[in-house]
Amino acid sequence: MRIVMTGATSGLGEETARRLLARDDVTLTIGSRSGAGDLPESDRLTVLPLDMARLADVETFCERVGEKEPIDALVLNAGLQLSKPATSPDGIELTFAVNHLAHFLMIEQLRGRLAEGARVVLTASGTHDPKEKAPVTPPDHANVDWLAYPDRDPQLPKGTRQRVMRAYSTSKLCNILTAHELARRHPEVATLAFDPGYVPGTGLAREYPRWLMAIVSRIIVHSMAKDRTSTVPVSGGYLAELAVDPRHADAAGEYWSVRGTDLLKVEPSTLARDDDAARKLWNDSAALLAALRT
Numbered sequence: 537m538r539i540v541m542t543g544a545t546s547g548l549g550e551e552t553a554r555r556l557l558a559r560d561d562v563t564l565t566i567g568s569r570s571g572a573g574d575l576p577e578s579d580r581l582t583v584l585p586l587d588m589a590r591l592a593d594v595e596t597f598c599e600r601v602g603e604k605e606p607i608d609a610l611v612l613n614a615g616l617q618l619s620k621p622a623t624s625p626d627g628i629e630l631t632f633a634v635n636h637l638a639h640f641l642m643i644e645q646l647r648g649r650l651a652e653g654a655r656v657v658l659t660a661s662g663t664h665d666p667k668e669k670a671p672v673t674p675p676d677h678a679n680v681d682w683l684a685y686p687d688r689d690p691q692l693p694k695g696t697r698q699r700v701m702r703a704y705s706t707s708k709l710c711n712i713l714t715a716h717e718l719a720r721r722h723p724e725v726a727t728l729a730f731d732p733g734y735v736p737g738t739g740l741a742r743e744y745p746r747w748l749m750a751i752v753s754r755i756i757v758h759s760m761a762k763d764r765t766s767t768v769p770v771s772g773g774y775l776a777e778l779a780v781d782p783r784h785a786d787a788a789g790e791y792w793s794v795r796g797t798d799l800l801k802v803e804p805s806t807l808a809r810d811d812d813a814a815r816k817l818w819n820d821s822a823a824l825l826a827a828l829r830t
């Protein structure tokens with residue numbers, strides 16, 4: 537089974553990669569800007585350079601991945617959370633560029649290289665849903681133009697923290713809408729969106745001081761449901777399961793969420809279930825990529 541993965545060098549993705557490598561039937565190709573990280577050496581592990589902030593890098597990665605045998609599972613887990621607004625080398629908002637657009641480009645470029653019965657798993661987040669009451673500004677829309685170029689967004693929050701947090705939650709909304717639309721357009725591909733819950737101790741908040749994260753953790757425990765906090769082994773293990781377990785072979789864009797120690801199929805937010813928003817996000821993302829290539 538050939539698996540291609542992003543975000544395999546840290547946090548829950550590293551745990552997922554370890555679990556996958558522990559299986560004799562898996563060969564794993566990871567895209568990484570930091571080598572193999574702490575993953576164990578294995579002749580079933582291939583590490584290809586990839587900075588997802590650069591679309592040209594993503595294209596080169598896809599070309600190299602596409603040269604080998606068909607892919608059985610695409611695990612799109614890389615993600616970042618900024619502490620202050622930043623722009624990618626291609627001139628678009630960095631969170632949107634890495635968390636959504638780079639993964640969308642990978643799906644576009646690697647879809648023709650998927651094996652029969654292949655699956656695509658996108659790591660999203662409960663922060664996309666205002667009902668979760670996460671201490672993260674929720675999305676207002678999934679407008680590609682406004683997300684890529686936030687200065688054009690008439691609803692752009694004024695405060696820096698609200699702005700970067702909304703960029704994060706919205707990029708995760710985009711992951712769910714992408715899974716939804718991929719399943720509609722290509723029902724032959726098993727597609728899933730994954731919410732790992734709140735997983736403290738990963739590198740996601742690396743730009744924030746520890747004292748602030750300690751406060752945030754306390755707020756999360758009080759504001760969110762008790763079962764929304766998870767651990768790296770639990771959530772990383774479930775992501776590996778979604779990638780390989782035959783029970784998910786017929787997945788059609790569902791959203792799976794870690795609740796306590798369980799993995800449950802749940803409904804995402806109202807906006808994440810909007811067919812028109814999903815179709816528009818897909819079309820406008822493709823148009824943006826075409827415009828950026830010229």
Ligand SMILES: NC(=O)c1ccc[n+]([C@@H]2O[C@H](COP(=O)([O-])OP(=O)(O)OC[C@H]3O[C@@H](n4cnc5c(N)ncnc54)[C@H](OP(=O)(O)O)[C@@H]3O)[C@@H](O)[C@H]2O)c1
Nearest residue numbers: 543545546547548570588589614615661734735738739740
């Ligand atoms: N932790 C949580 O509470 C939580 C909750 C909900 C959803 N999530 C999602 O879970 C996923 C994994 O996050 P995590 O918490 O495990 O964080 P993490 O430890 O920071 O892992 C993020 C991964 O993404 C990679 N990545 C980030 N920017 C990249 C870039 N420009 N190019 C290539 N790779 C890049 C990182 O690579 P490097 O090693 O090179 O930095 C790392 O492997 C993310 O999609 C995140 O949004 C996390």
